Amino acid sequence: MKAESKExxxxxxxxxxxxxxxxxxxxxxxxxxxxxxxxxxxxxxxxFLHRGFDKSCEQATWxxxxxxxxxxxxxxxxxxxxxxxxxxxxxxxxETPPRCQYIRVIISELARIxxxxxCCGMASSELGAITAGFYMIEAREMITRIxxxxxxxxxxxxxxxxxxxxxxxxxxxxxxxxxxxTKIRKLLDDCDRLLSRNxxxxxxxxxxxxxxxxxxxxxCLTGPLLRATGVNYDVRKAFPYLVYDQLDFEVPIGSxxxxxxxxxxxxxxxxxxxxxxxxxxxxxxxGPVWIDDPRFVLPEKEKVYGxxxxxxxxxxxxxxxxxxxxxxxxxxxxxxxGELGFYVVSDGSGRPYRLRVRPPCxxxxxxxxxxxxxxxxxxxxxxFGMVNMIGGECDR
Amino acid sequence: MAETxxxxxxxxxxxxxxxxxxxxxxxxxxxxxxxxxLRESFRLLKQDFDFDFLSDIxxxxxxxxxxxxxxxxxxxxxxxxxxxLRIRVPVPENDPAVESLVPxxxxxxxxxxEVWDLFGIRFIDHPDLxxxxxxxxxxxxxxxxxxxxxxxxxxxxxxxxxxTFVDERSRNKLLRLKKSLGSKL
Numbered sequence: 001m002k003a004e005s006k007e008x009x010x011x012x013x014x015x016x017x018x019x020x021x022x023x024x025x026x027x028x029x030x031x032x033x034x035x036x037x038x039x040x041x042x043x044x045x046x047x048f049l050h051r052g053f054d055k056s057c058e059q060a061t062w063x064x065x066x067x068x069x070x071x072x073x074x075x076x077x078x079x080x081x082x083x084x085x086x087x088x089x090x091x092x093x094x095e096t097p098p099r100c101q102y103i104r105v106i107i108s109e110l111a112r113i114x115x116x117x118x119c120c121g122m123a124s125s126e127l128g129a130i131t132a133g134f135y136m137i138e139a140r141e142m143i144t145r146i147x148x149x150x151x152x153x154x155x156x157x158x159x160x161x162x163x164x165x166x167x168x169x170x171x172x173x174x175x176x177x178x179x180x181x182t183k184i185r186k187l188l189d190d191c192d193r194l195l196s197r198n199x200x201x202x203x204x205x206x207x208x209x210x211x212x213x214x215x216x217x218x219x220c221l222t223g224p225l226l227r228a229t230g231v232n233y234d235v236r237k238a239f240p241y242l243v244y245d246q247l248d249f250e251v252p253i254g255s256x257x258x259x260x261x262x263x264x265x266x267x268x269x270x271x272x273x274x275x276x277x278x279x280x281x282x283x284x285x286x287g288p289v290w291i292d293d294p295r296f297v298l299p300e301k302e303k304v305y306g307x308x309x310x311x312x313x314x315x316x317x318x319x320x321x322x323x324x325x326x327x328x329x330x331x332x333x334x335x336x337x338g339e340l341g342f343y344v345v346s347d348g349s350g351r352p353y354r355l356r357v358r359p360p361c362x363x364x365x366x367x368x369x370x371x372x373x374x375x376x377x378x379x380x381x382x383x384f385g386m387v388n389m390i391g392g393e394c395d396r
Numbered sequence: 397m398a399e400t401x402x403x404x405x406x407x408x409x410x411x412x413x414x415x416x417x418x419x420x421x422x423x424x425x426x427x428x429x430x431x432x433x434l435r436e437s438f439r440l441l442k443q444d445f446d447f448d449f450l451s452d453i454x455x456x457x458x459x460x461x462x463x464x465x466x467x468x469x470x471x472x473x474x475x476x477x478x479x480x481l482r483i484r485v486p487v488p489e490n491d492p493a494v495e496s497l498v499p500x501x502x503x504x505x506x507x508x509x510e511v512w513d514l515f516g517i518r519f520i521d522h523p524d525l526x527x528x529x530x531x532x533x534x535x536x537x538x539x540x541x542x543x544x545x546x547x548x549x550x551x552x553x554x555x556x557x558x559x560t561f562v563d564e565r566s567r568n569k570l571l572r573l574k575k576s577l578g579s580k581l
Contacts, residue, residue: 047529054514054539090422220450220503231475233449238478329422330471330482332451343469345456358452358471366506395529 012040015377019048023381025122026391028365030380037376042369046362046394053396057355061321062088062162065352070156072357073393075118076336078111078147081160086241087331087342088162091324092296100164100289101242106280107150107159108242108333109273110177113184114143115336115388116266116273123263123385124195127204132194139184146176162322163297164290174281181274188270205260209371209383212257219367222360223338224265225387229257235334246283249276262386296322321350337361337388361387362394403445403479410444411437416486426482431468434485434495438470442500446474447481450497453507455487455515459541464488466517470497487517496522514539 018029029045053072057065069084070077082104089096096104117140125133144154149170151157159166195201211221213229226233234251236244252268254261290297298317303310326348332341338360345354364387371383404418404425414437416428429437441447451471458465466487473480485494496519497504508519509528516537519525527534533552536543 047531050529052538055543055545059545093422215502217449218502220501220507233475238475239480327421328456329424330452330480339451341452341471343452343454343471347461354456356452356454356469362510363503363506366503370502 017377017380019045023126024384025126026384026389026394028384028389028391028394030368032377034377037378039372039375039377039380042372042380044365044368046365049391049395051396053357054355057352059351061350062324062352063317063321065355066160066162067156067158069357070158071392072359072396073115073335073337073340073361073390074155075388075390076111076115077155077157078107078159079115079333079335079340081157082108082242083331083333083335083340084342085160085162086333087329087344088324090331091327091329091344091346092162093325094163094291094293094296096164096291097288098243098285099168099287100291102280102284103165103169103289104160105242105244105247106169106177106277106284107147107165109276109280110143110146112273112334112336113270114140114147116270117143119336119385119388120263120266123382124191124201126381126385127201129195129198129201132191135187135191135194139187142180142183146173146180149173149176161290161297163293164288168289174284177277177281181278184270184274188267192267202260204379204382205258205263205386207256207258207260208375208379209259209262209386210257211367211371215367215370216257219370220363221338221367222363223335224262224269225338225364225367227251228254228261228265230255235332235339239332241331241333243280244276247276247279249273249279259382259386266386323348323350324352332358335360337364337390337393357393357396359393359396361389362396365389365394403481407441407445407481410440424482425480426484428484428486431485431487431494435497435500438472438483438497438500441472441481441483445481446476447472447479449473449475450501450504450507451480453497453504453511455511455517455539457515457539457541466492466515468494468511468517492516493518493520495520498522513537516540 013034015032015034016029017032018024019027027048031043031045032039033041053068057068066081066084069080072080117136121133121136121140147157148154150173151159211229213231216226216229217231230253232251232253237251249272252265254265294313299310299313304314324346326346328345330341330343332339339358340360341358343356344352347353368387372380404420407427408415408418414430414433416430419426449472451473454469456467456469464486468485468487470483487494496508506528508522509526511517512519512525513527513529514537534549
């Protein structure tokens with residue numbers, strides 16, 4: 001060691017973090033400009049999971065798009081299904097029966113719980129709170145079991161159809177959900193005891209990744225990121241869809257816009273979502289789960305295999321796709337990470353002319369440099385965790 | 397519905413000749429705007445109509461269907477009035493460019509970069525108009541209707557970034573691969 005090199009060099013270092021970094025879940029690259037450990041600037045590179053969602057959808061029939069939407073935000077694929085179906089139904093001008101709407105609310109909220117548990121669980125385990133992380137992933141697994149019992153798949157569910165849902169709820173669905181919620185509440189209580197007075201956890205989250213209300217609005221942020229800054233905007237309240245206006249729930253709002261508020265917003269939203277599901281299950285009306293319109297709904301299997309008209313009807317819908325009237329519309333639902341919008345353009349044929357998804361986490365990654373500027377490299381991990389970037393949705 | 401009709405009428409009255417057409421499909425409010433002075437139009441909408449939130453920017457390619465070929469589509473809404481508005485801006489093929497909205501909403505930056513990336517529509521005065529989802533060496537804009545869906549692009553050589561740590565073992569592996577695959581890589 002030379003004697004004259006006592007002073008540390010103060011030059012700006014450029015560091016590339018990612019695309020596959022063990023501390024960030026998701027394929028994304030941060031091109032950082034560092035002064036020591038302080039982040040001066042951060043250029044976010046996304047697109048590693050780009051697979052041409054929009055272009056693929058233009059090749060598929062309207063119904064074939066539904067499996068593609070599963071793969072957007074795969075932590076809440078049911079919400080994507082619901083949002084897409086609602087956008088196309090708006091273009092058709094169809095309104096689904098009440099039972100279908102309640103089922104869609106229930107599955108949306110289950111997916112939201114799943115999404116928030118994923119985000120909070122992963123974020124806490126990345127901060128070293130492995131126990132709390134595994135508790136939340138255990139709770140998430142219970143939701144997955146319910147979803148699996150309902151749809152037959154754990155992640156890529158493809159449960160919602162244009163004009164209805166694939167099939168009605170199984171007979172033991174309500175009691176399954178209610179008993180699971182008791183277990184989830186207990187697990188979340190445990191997590192609360194593990195985390196809420198944990199000095200390390202609080203210090204890593206509080207006053208880190210702060211973003212002001214004006215900046216959040218300017219960057220078009222939605223969902224928990226926006227609500228943590230104190231803006232009361234939730235699509236379910238601002239532009240109610242399905243039967244959300246008949247259900248009693250609150251929108252948790254933070255005040256400081258830091259990672260801790262984001263975490264608390266998500267945890268409190270889980271409780272609100274569970275209450276919504278309980279109310280919806282208590283008020284679940286009986287009736288059909290499909291609209292009564294043979295132009296959009298597949299015939300029953302007895303008719304398909306028992307009559308030539310039924311077979312032709314089935315063939316036409318499968319091969320040509322349903323014929324959505326020409327036009328364009330935009331429909332937004334509240335996804336796990338914020339406003340999930342579908343802009344749909346139809347030219348009257350069986351395939352979408354253009355299908356655009358407003359991806360909430362892509363827009364959030366556009367504001368990431370604003371959240372991390374001036375903080376330490378280590379703060380990227382909790383901040384990125386609380387953004388809950390899901391590659392499938394961000395990169396499409 | 398009277399309220400939304402009055403909203404469209406008020407927007408038309410305010411923006412005057414810049415409005416090409418107002419539409420009201422499926423209960424949505426749609427305004428077709430001229431691209432000249434677009435940022436000023438949006439500034440007026442933001443200031444006088446309280447449309448303070450930009451939801452989305454995207455584009456549609458009406459290749460061989462409509463003239464002008466492209467349409468840039470903006471979704472904005474007002475949190476206070478709980479009203480949405482969709483702005484469609486026709487853009488011709490020979491000069492695909494509109495004014496950038498980054499001075500009004502900084503979040504427009506990523507959205508406009510995506511439209512540039514996938515449609516090749518330039519945004520004038522955008523501070524940093526690079527590709528965002530695809531890589532810099534990509535040729536063409538894949539969401540244009542005349543871009544074939546099954547077109548493959550050649551692999552690009554590894555980019556050297558100044559000061560990047562290079563793992564020699566992986567480089568050797570790559571060299572071996574290149575040698576064995578020849579020109580295919």
